[in-house]
Amino acid sequence: MFSQAEMCFLAEYAKTMAPVAKALNVLQGDVKVSMGHHLPTIAVLISKLENVRLSLKYCQLLVDALLGGVEKRFGEMMSDPELIAAAILQPMFKTTWTTDDVLQRGLGYIKEHLPSYDEPPLQPNDSSSTSDEDDFFSGLKHTHTQETTKQLDTYLACTSEGMDIFTPCPAVARLSLKLNTGLPASAACERLFSTAGLLFTPRRGRIHSQNLENQLLLKLNKAFFDFRKTATHR
Template structure:
C-alpha cells in the first residue's frame, strides 16, 4: 500500500519493493540510482544513505554560505514570481532545510525508533540513556542549524515535558512538590541504566548537562538506590540457601581447597564493594553476557539486575506477539490447540 511507504523512502527513493516473506524492503536512490536494502521494520539504511548524499551536497555546493537568500525573499510581496521550484537558490534553501531536518534533527530519533520498535528486545535500561542522549543532541544543534532552530527548541521542550520525571531525577529540571506523579519518575529507570554494563555511568558523564558537583550527587543517589534495592527480599532465595554453598565448601578438602574458599569469600563481599567493583569493570559489554559471566562474583548486584532488566523498554514486543498470534489463529483454524500453538 502507498500509505505504508515510509516518508524517507517516498522523498528520496523510487521503485520501492516490500518483501513480506523475507521481511526486507528495497528501493533505488533518486540521486545516484544505488539500490538500498533494509529490514521491513527499520529505515536506518535509507536514512544513512540519504545523510551521506546531503553531506556531499553541503561540501560541494556550499549550502550554508552566508550569501544565500533567506526564506523571506521567496514569500515577500512582489518577489514571488521571481522564484520557482527549479530556481537554483531556492533549491539550495530547500536542501538546507532538508539537511537540517533529516541529518541534524531526525537522525537520532530514527535510531531510537528502530531501537525501541524493531525486532530486537530492549530492556528498561535503555530509556534514560536514550532520552538524555536525544536531549543532548538537540542542545548541540540549537545554534548550528540554519532554518529549523524553532523546531529543535520545540522538540526539546516536548521531550523534557513528556519525560519530566527523568530530568527532575538527574537534577536537570526544577524539582516538583510531588515527584512521584511525574511521568517516568520511577527510580527503577536510573537503577537499570547503571546496572546495564553497555551504559554504566557513561550516560551520566556525557549526557547529564549539569555541573560536576551535581553529577556526583546524582551518582551517589543512584548508588544508594541500588543498595536499598538489594536489601529487598526475593522469593527465590533465602539466607539458608545463600549460606549452604559456604558450608559445603568448608567440608571439602584437597590440594586447591584453600583457593576455592578464598574465591567464595570474595563473592560474598558486601554489596557496596560489589558495586564499586562492577563500576570498575563495566565497559560497554553485552548485558546478558556480562551478568552470565559475573553472576557468582557479584551475586548481590546480579539479583537486582535480574529484577530490573526483566522490564521491557516498550510494549512493541508484546504487541508483536499478539499480532503474530492473530495471523496464526485464523477462524478457519478452529481446531488449533494451545499445545500446538505454543510449539
C-alpha cells in the same frame, strides 16, 4: 525544482530528525532492549539535539519544540531513582550517560535495595535426602562471600559490557534482573500487520488464508532461507 533555501531546509530537517529516528528504533526494538535502555536513550537524544542546534539556521524552532516535548513527556522519569538504577545496572551504560547528581540518586537506590546476603544456587528438590538436621542448619549456607557494597564497586570498575560481568557480583545481578524488565512494545506486531498489508493487495483479494500465512512466514523469515540454493537443488 527546489530552491537553494529549500534544499538547505530539507538537509537541516534530515539532520535534526536523524537522532530522533534512531532513538525511536532503540525504544521500539524487540531484541536486546530493557528498562535500563530508557533513560540513557533519552539523555543521548537530548545531548544530540542540543549539539545539532548550534549549527542550524532554519530548524532551530523544530529542535526547541522537540526538546520541549521530550522534557514534558520524560522530565519526571529522568529523576526517577528506580529508572536511573536500572540504567546503571545495564553493563552497556553504567555511569557514563549522565551527570554525577543524577547518578547519586540511582546509586543510593541500588545500595538500599541490594540483597544483604548471597543466596545459594537452587538445588534439585529431593525430599528423600532432606532431614530435619539439614533444615536446622540450612541458614548457615547463606554465607557472606562478599559484601554487597564491594560487589557494586567491582561491577562499576569492570570494563566489560557483557553479561559475564555479573559473575563475581551475584547480588548486583539479582537486582539488575529485577529492574531491567523488558520494555512493552507493539513494534513486532505492527511490522507483522504492515507486511501482511503489503501482501494482501486489491489484486490478491481472494487469496486463501493459508496461502497468505505461508507467504507471510516466508517474507518475515527470508533471512533464514537461501532461496538460490533451493532453486539449484530443484
